Amino acid sequence: MIARKFFRKTFSILGALITLCYLFQKTALAAEPSSASNVTAINTIWTLIAAFLVFFMQAGFAMVETGLTRAKNTCNILMKNLLDFCLGSLVFWAFGYAVMFGADKMGLVGTSGFFLSAANPSTGDGLWQYAYWLFQVVFAATSATIVSGAMAERTKFSAYLIYTVFISAIIYPVAGHWIWGGGWLSKLGMVDFAGSTVVHSIGGMAALVGAVMVGPRLGKYNSDGSSNIIAGHNMPLAALGVFILWFGWFGFNPGSTTSGVNLSIATIAVTTNLAAAAGAISAMFTIWLLFGKPDTSMTLNGALAGLVAITAPCASVSPLSAVIIGLSAGILVVLSVIFIERTLRIDDPVGAISVHMVNGMFGTLAVGLFAEKSFGGAAGLSHGDGLFFGGGWHLFLVQLTGVISVAVWTAITCVICFTICRATTGLRVSDEEQLKGLDIDEHGMEGYAGFQIFTTE
Amino acid sequence: MKLVTAFIQPYKLPAVKSALQAAKIHKMSVSNSLGCGQQAGYDETYRGVKHKINLLKKVRLEIAVNDEFVKPTIKAIVDGAKSGKIGDGKIFVTELLECIRIRTEETGSIAIG
Numbered sequence: 001m002i003a004r005k006f007f008r009k010t011f012s013i014l015g016a017l018i019t020l021c022y023l024f025q026k027t028a029l030a031a032e033p034s035s036a037s038n039v040t041a042i043n044t045i046w047t048l049i050a051a052f053l054v055f056f057m058q059a060g061f062a063m064v065e066t067g068l069t070r071a072k073n074t075c076n077i078l079m080k081n082l083l084d085f086c087l088g089s090l091v092f093w094a095f096g097y098a099v100m101f102g103a104d105k106m107g108l109v110g111t112s113g114f115f116l117s118a119a120n121p122s123t124g125d126g127l128w129q130y131a132y133w134l135f136q137v138v139f140a141a142t143s144a145t146i147v148s149g150a151m152a153e154r155t156k157f158s159a160y161l162i163y164t165v166f167i168s169a170i171i172y173p174v175a176g177h178w179i180w181g182g183g184w185l186s187k188l189g190m191v192d193f194a195g196s197t198v199v200h201s202i203g204g205m206a207a208l209v210g211a212v213m214v215g216p217r218l219g220k221y222n223s224d225g226s227s228n229i230i231a232g233h234n235m236p237l238a239a240l241g242v243f244i245l246w247f248g249w250f251g252f253n254p255g256s257t258t259s260g261v262n263l264s265i266a267t268i269a270v271t272t273n274l275a276a277a278a279g280a281i282s283a284m285f286t287i288w289l290l291f292g293k294p295d296t297s298m299t300l301n302g303a304l305a306g307l308v309a310i311t312a313p314c315a316s317v318s319p320l321s322a323v324i325i326g327l328s329a330g331i332l333v334v335l336s337v338i339f340i341e342r343t344l345r346i347d348d349p350v351g352a353i354s355v356h357m358v359n360g361m362f363g364t365l366a367v368g369l370f371a372e373k374s375f376g377g378a379a380g381l382s383h384g385d386g387l388f389f390g391g392g393w394h395l396f397l398v399q400l401t402g403v404i405s406v407a408v409w410t411a412i413t414c415v416i417c418f419t420i421c422r423a424t425t426g427l428r429v430s431d432e433e434q435l436k437g438l439d440i441d442e443h444g445m446e447g448y449a450g451f452q453i454f455t456t457e
Numbered sequence: 458m459k460l461v462t463a464f465i466q467p468y469k470l471p472a473v474k475s476a477l478q479a480a481k482i483h484k485m486s487v488s489n490s491l492g493c494g495q496q497a498g499y500d501e502t503y504r505g506v507k508h509k510i511n512l513l514k515k516v517r518l519e520i521a522v523n524d525e526f527v528k529p530t531i532k533a534i535v536d537g538a539k540s541g542k543i544g545d546g547k548i549f550v551t552e553l554l555e556c557i558r559i560r561t562e563e564t565g566s567i568a569i570g
Contacts (some may be wrong), residue, residue: 234482248525433470453487 002008009456032040040124042260044131058085058145064304066447067238068350069229070295072437073153074447077203080148081158087161088168090143095106096140097133099173100181105395107184109262110177136260139199142252143172146203149350150211154218157442159421161344163210166417172202175406177344182323190402191371191383194256196312196363197402204357209347209414214427216347218434224394225338225340230349235296243301245275249307253314257379264379269316272307275314279306279333286334286367298334301351305333308356309360309363315379316386321370328366329359361403368396458533459527463483465493465538465546467553470516480533482526482567494545503547515546521528521553526531 034039048084062081067073088096094115102110112118116133116235144167148160175199178185193199221227232238253272254265283302289293309329310322317325337352340346346353349388371386385391421427433441465473466563477485491512502508522530531548539545558568 109502258561435471 029267040263040445042289043258044124044128046260046420047131047135047255047258049252050248050258051138052137053137053251053256054142055085055248057138057142057248057252058082059247060151060241060246060248061142061145063237063241063244064300065152065241067234067241068149068232069152070437071448071451072235072439073454074233074439075443076157076438077148077152078447079157079443081145081170083161084148084164086153087142087164088144088199089137091165091168092137092140092173092441093133095169096173097136099170099341100136100176100284102181103340103376104182106177106179107187111185131345135255139167139195139252140176143195143199143203144168146200146352146356147207150207150348150352151214152349153438154216154428154434155210155214157438158423158428159385159418159427160423162421162425163206163417166413166420167206169414171206171410171417172198175202176410178401178406185402185405188398188401189383189395191316191367191376191381192312192364192402193315193367193379193381194253194311196360197406200308200311200356200360201364201403203408204353204360205407205410206250206299206414207352208346208357211346211348211353211419213415213418213422216345217349219429220347221345222425225345227345232297232349238297238300242303246303246307249276249311253311257315259380260387262380264315264375267319268379269449271314271317272310273312273319273439274319274322275326275329275448276303277306279303279309279330282327282330282331282332283334286331290334290338294397298337298351299336301333303360304356305329308359308404309366311360312363313367315381316367316371316376318370318372318375321372321388325363325366325370331360332362351398361407363404364399365396368393368399371395376448458556458566459522459524460551460553461518461520461522461527461530461534461548462551463520463534463538463546464490464515465518465534466544467514467516467541469538469540469545473518473534476533476537477520477530480529482520482530482533484520486519486545488517488519490515490539493548494570511545521556521569523569540544 033447045299058081062078065077065081068076097116098112098114099110102112102207105111116129119129119133121130144164147163149168151160177183178197180186180193217230249272250269254268257265276382279301281302281306284294284299287293287298298357304436306326307331309325313321313325333351333354336358337348337351340348348354367383367386369386369388371391372384372389373383373385376383384395387396389394418427429438429441460568477483493512496513518534520530527550531550534548555564556568557564
C-alpha cells in the first residue's frame with residue numbers, strides 16, 4: 001500500500017518534470033531542426049571530437065619526449081609540453097586565430113576577429129566558429145610542441161616560454177594563413193589537407209633552428225667530431241607516447257574535413273593508418289639492415305614519420321599510394337636521423353627534425369606525385385592528378401613553392417625569435433646545470449623523487 | 458697494493474673518468490651513494506613547501522692499484538673533481554691485503570694490473 005503510493009508520487013513528479021523539460025525545449029529552440037541545422041550539428045560534433053583527439057596528442061608528445069631523454073630532465077620536459085599548450089591557447093585566442101583566419105590582406109595575413117570576436121553565440125553558425133577555433137588551436141599547439149624535443153635537456157625554460165608566444169602569435173598563423181586562411185598559396189592551389197607543411201614542417205623547421213642555435217648537449221660530441229649515445233631513460237613511456245599520437249592522428253587527419261557529413265573521413269582514416277604502419281615497418285627494416293638490430297626507438301620514430309608524411313596527402317591518395325608514402329617515410333627518417341647527427345652534427349635528442357621537418361616536406365611533395373582527382377574530389381578538394389597519375393608537373397611545382405616559401409619564412413622568423421631569447425633570458429643553461437639536470441636547477445624538484453638514478457653524464 | 462675510494466660530485470664523474478684515462482688508469486668501479494659532510498645539504502621546494510635535503514647524492518669510485526699508481530690516481534681524481542667549493546668530496550686510501558682475478562686465479566700485483 002505504501003509502496004504503491006510512493007510509486008504514484010514518483011511517477012507524477014517525473015511526468016511533471018518531463019512536461020516541463022519539453023515545454024522549455026520548445027521555447028528554447030525557436031526553429032524546428034531542419035536538415036541544414038542537422039548538418040551544422042553533425043559537423044560541430046565531429047569537429048569537436050576530432051579536436052579532443054588532437055588535444056590528447058599533447059600527452060603523446062610529452063610522453064615521447066620524456067621517454068627519449070634522461071631522467072634528470074623529466075620535470076623540465078613535462079613543464080614545456082604543458083606550458084606551450086596553455087600559453088599557446090591564450091595567445092592563439094587573442095591574436096593568432098585572427099592572423100590566420102581573419103579578413104585577408106594581400107594574401108599575406110588575416111586582420112580581423114581578435115579575441116574570437118567574430119563568433120556569435122546566439123546562432124548555430126556562430127557557435128560553429130567556437131568549434132572551429134578549438135580545432136585550430138590544438139593544431140597550433142601541436143606545431144609549437146614539436147620544438148621542445150629537439151631542444152631538450154639544455155634550453156632555458158624561460159626562453160622556451162618566449163618562443164611559444166612567438167610561434168603561436170606570428171610564425172604559425174602567418175604561414176597558416178597562406179595555406180589555410182585564403183592566402184596566396186591557397187590561391188595557387190597548394191594542397192596541405194591536414195598540415196604536413198602548416199603544422200609539421202613549421203614545427204620541424206623551428207626545431208632545426210632551435211637545435212642549431214642552442215648547440216649540442218654537453219657530452220654529445222667528442223673533440224674529434226664523433227658522437228656519443230645519450231640514451232633515453234624510459235622506452236615504455238616513449239612507446240605509449242607514440243600510440244597516443246597515432247590515436248590522436250585519427251582526429252588530426254579525418255577531422256580536417258571539419259565536416260561529419262563528408263564521408264571521405266573513412267578513406268582518410270584508412271590512408272592515415274596504412275602510412276603509419278608502413279612507416280614503422282620500413283624504418284625497422286632499414287635500421288636492421290644498417291646496424292644489425294631492429295632498434296625500438298627508431299621504429300617508433302618510423303611510425304610517426306609515416307603519420308607526418310600522410311598528413312598532407314591523406315585525402316588525395318589511394319590506400320596503395322599511402323602505403324608507398326609510408327614506406328618511403330620510414331626509410332627517410334632513419335637516413336635523416338643518421339645524417340643530421342653524424343654529418344651535420346646537430347643534436348636532436350628525439351629525432352623531431354627528421355620526423356616533422358623532413359617528412360613534413362616529403363609528405364607535402366608527395367601530394368604532387370600521388371594525388372588522384374577522384375579521391376581528392378570526394379573530400380571536397382579541387383586539385384588535379386599528381387605526376388604519377390598523368391597530371392604532369394604542375395601540382396608538384398605548386399607544392400614545392402609552398403614547401404620552400406614556408407621553410408624560408410619559418411627559418412628567418414625563428415632565427416629572430418631565438419636571438420631575442422638569447423639576448424633577454426639566455427637560451428642555454430650552464431654546463432653545471434646540464435650535468436646536475438634541469439629538474440633541480442630550473443624547477444627545484446626531481447622527476448623521480450625516491451628513486452636511485454645515476455646522474456653521471 | 459692500495460684501494461683508493463673517492464666520493465665525488467655526480468656531475469664531475471665524466472671529467473674524473475677522462476682524467477683517469479689520460480693517466481692510463483682504466484679499471485674502476487662506480488656506484489651511487491648518499492652522504493653528508495660539510496656541504497650540509499640544500500633546500501628543495503616541493504609544491505611551494507621548502508624541505509631540507511640532508512643526504513646528498515654522491516658517486517663512489519673504487520680503484521685498486523699497485524703502489525706506484527697511487528699518486529697518479531689521486532692526482533687524476535683531484536684534477537677531475539676539484540671545483541674549489543665545499544662539496545667536492547674526499548679520497549680515502551686503504552691498505553689492500555689480497556687481490557685475486559677469478560678467471561685465471563692470479564693473485565697480488567699481477568691480478569690488479
